[in-house]
Amino acid sequence: MSESSIRIVLVDDHAVVRSGLAAFLMAFDDLELVGEAADGSEAVRLCAKVQPDVVLMDLIMPEMDGATATREIRRHFPHVQVIALTSFKEEDLVQGALEAGAIGYLLKNVSIEELAQAIRSAHAGRPTLAPEAAQALIQNATRRQSFEPGDDLTEREREVLALMIEGLNNNAIAERLVVSRSTVKFHVSNILSKLHAESRTEAVAYALQHKLIA
Numbered sequence: 001m002s003e004s005s006i007r008i009v010l011v012d013d014h015a016v017v018r019s020g021l022a023a024f025l026m027a028f029d030d031l032e033l034v035g036e037a038a039d040g041s042e043a044v045r046l047c048a049k050v051q052p053d054v055v056l057m058d059l060i061m062p063e064m065d066g067a068t069a070t071r072e073i074r075r076h077f078p079h080v081q082v083i084a085l086t087s088f089k090e091e092d093l094v095q096g097a098l099e100a101g102a103i104g105y106l107l108k109n110v111s112i113e114e115l116a117q118a119i120r121s122a123h124a125g126r127p128t129l130a131p132e133a134a135q136a137l138i139q140n141a142t143r144r145q146s147f148e149p150g151d152d153l154t155e156r157e158r159e160v161l162a163l164m165i166e167g168l169n170n171n172a173i174a175e176r177l178v179v180s181r182s183t184v185k186f187h188v189s190n191i192l193s194k195l196h197a198e199s200r201t202e203a204v205a206y207a208l209q210h211k212l213i214a
Contacts, residue, residue: 005032006123009050011043011069012058012085017108021056024112031119040069047077054122056115057102059086059093067096074101081122085115089132091139098137105133149195150212157194160187162213165204 008031010018018036025031034050037043041064043055055073059066070082083104084097094105103122106115107130118128129137153161163173170188174181188200197203207213
């Protein structure tokens, strides 16, 4: 390998996946495999030892998941770029990986040419997102824009909120709904959180103002 080759660490809990990726890397003169890890904690230790340029990081792994490992690597070795390489395209995984500091998010069905280019882009500080990952982020952003506090109240939480509007305290609500006081306390706490309210009075005022209870 030349001195200008990009040093890569593979992280995946499946040995067969690592073997396949290792074989792929050998096809490119500018890519050099310098280490493999089977979980996130091993990946962090390996980065300290071999100082790679780019890490290909699986997300769902035992011991330490990929997002946590990405966060640790980026915190301790900020020069190391991480590409999430996974079979999953769920919004929470995409968001979690990028928030942890990953510069790319690719699915394992990516072609070898696309993966090689993503590695080169990551090394140059340019992000690469699989179309599915980009779509997940767009959907998440759209939903956040249209989301209003209270939209995610459950049916039971709406029942509790209606009784709060009537002026009932937790004990009275528990008796009315035939549930424990601790259950009511749990629901009230969720209601305050979802309405971004600091108190019962504030929650009731918001509910009345926005007609959350018919």
